[in-house]
Amino acid sequence: MGIVEQYNGTTGAERRFPQPSPNGLATNRKLVGVEGKWYDVTSFVHRHPGGEIINYFINKDATDVFRSVHPKGGEHLIKYLKAVGSYTNSVTEDPFNRDMRELYNRLQKEGYFKPDLRWYAKKYAVCLVLLSLVITFVAGFQSSWAHGLAGVFLALFWQQNGMLMHDILHHQAFDNQRLTYLAGLVVAPLSFGMSANWWRDEHWVHHVLLNSVSYEDNFVDPQMWEPVWAQNTKLFPLFQTHIQALLIKIQHIIFIPVCMIAGRFGIIIDSMKRETDLGTWAAFCVHWIAMALLLSLLPNWEERCLFYGVAMLGEGVLHIQLLISHYSKDMYQKEEMHDMEFYRYQVMQNINITNPWWMDWFHGGLNFHIEHHCFPRVPRHCMRQVGSMIQELCRKHDVPYDTTGFFNAVWRTLVGLHQAQKLFKLDPR
Known part of the structure; x- marks a missing residue:
């Protein structure tokens, strides 16, 4: 995610924070990034209790979204998923x-x-x-x-x-x-x-x-x-x-x-x-x-x-x-x-x-x-x-x-x- 200055519908200078990319990992898999780790959700997407919304965060860092929408911040869910890679943001947060x-x-x-x-x-x-x-x-x-x-x-x-x-x-x-x-x-x-x-x-x-x-x-x-x-x-x-x-x-x-x-x-x-x-x-x-x-x-x-x-x-x-x-x-x-x-x-x-x-x-x-x-x-x-x-x-x-x-x-x-x-x-x- 990145920065946008805006107030009352007017947009000022924008500074974007490009999303991390799962380079080097299998491109035919569906990956979601949470707290610096990539998780393979390919077989889980169709069973996701929240519906198709998960598809909008494939190959993207979803840390803040993940923690905001799940009970207990998703802590009880993430432990059941196996990380397949890691990432760091390319620019300062x-x-x-x-x-x-x-x-x-x-x-x-x-x-x-x-x-x-x-x-x-x-x-x-x-x-x-x-x-x-x-x-x-x-x-x-x-x-x-x-x-x-x-x-x-x-x-x-x-x-x-x-x-x-x-x-x-x-x-x-x-x-x-x-x-x-x-x-x-x-x-x-x-x-x-x-x-x-x-x-x-x-x-x-x-x-x-x-x-x-x-x-x-x-x-x-x-x-x-x-x-x-x-x-x-x-x-x-x-x-x-x-x-x-x-x-x-x-x-x-x-x-x-x-x-x-x-x-x-x-x-x-x-x-x-x-x-x-x-x-x-x-x-x-x-x-x-x-x-x-x-x-x-x-x-x-x-x-x-x-x-x-x-x-x-x-x-x-x-x-x-x-x-x-x-x-x-x-x-x-x-x-x-x-x-x-x-x-x-x-x-x-x-x-x-x-x-x-x-x-x-x-x-x-x-x-x-x-x-x-x-x-x-x-x-x-x-x-x-x-x-x-x-x-x-x-x-x-x-x-x-x-x-x-x-x-x-x-x-x-x-x-x-x-x-x-x-x-x-x-x-x-």
């Missing part, structure tokens, strides 16, 4: 990246990566309180205001379960894969109505190939791509239809309404189309049966539409929260990204949301996007402490630490979409 690696080791030593089941159990208890309020206001009151308020509570129930799904699938509650899967069933398809497996696979790709595109294999960071808008010029070649061109011209106008109105249905439909796990489908069925029973308690269709409409619009805020930390940042081609230093790139490509501590529950940790992308396994309630440590290193190495308020982040996103649509009109393609 970026001092900021070196200090961030030292910070990773410090956090590991001091227990910051230790899953905290007790804390997350308390958070789910809050979700159960919200659900009880939904049932109480639906079944116990006849007025429209009560049913509208029940919709607000349901929106918060969905939103908070979505945040919990994010944390749990990052192994912040369990190191054990089976327990993580079972907890994911509860908070995602059962409570939220979407697939945890689909989301996990897309989200890990998003983490390790953040804001990247590849025209050769038609790849784009899956959580930074929607077929209805293009927030960056590097996405323009991926849009081919007249309808898409029309939508891009008004994307700064439709962004918030689409997130609010279509966000929930879009993510549910996408996850269902790709889901094959029977346990997840069983949870889907329970979710929708429970939702049908809840709606049946309301006296007429007007009240049902009010209740579900308020819930859907309220939960739409989550889809805005998911995008504003990245959309106004630049994008890079995949090979460019591979030649940039991991930690500097993560800091450069994220925006934090400034808010008082008592609003952390609402943002669900997404307000600490810089910290989360650097150290995804750190539990949510440790993010403020870790953030102070990262800010200190950013000041030391003069690395921009981008943080702003929620509404300003939304505004920056809308401005970026508006600027992109003007450039799209000039694109001869």
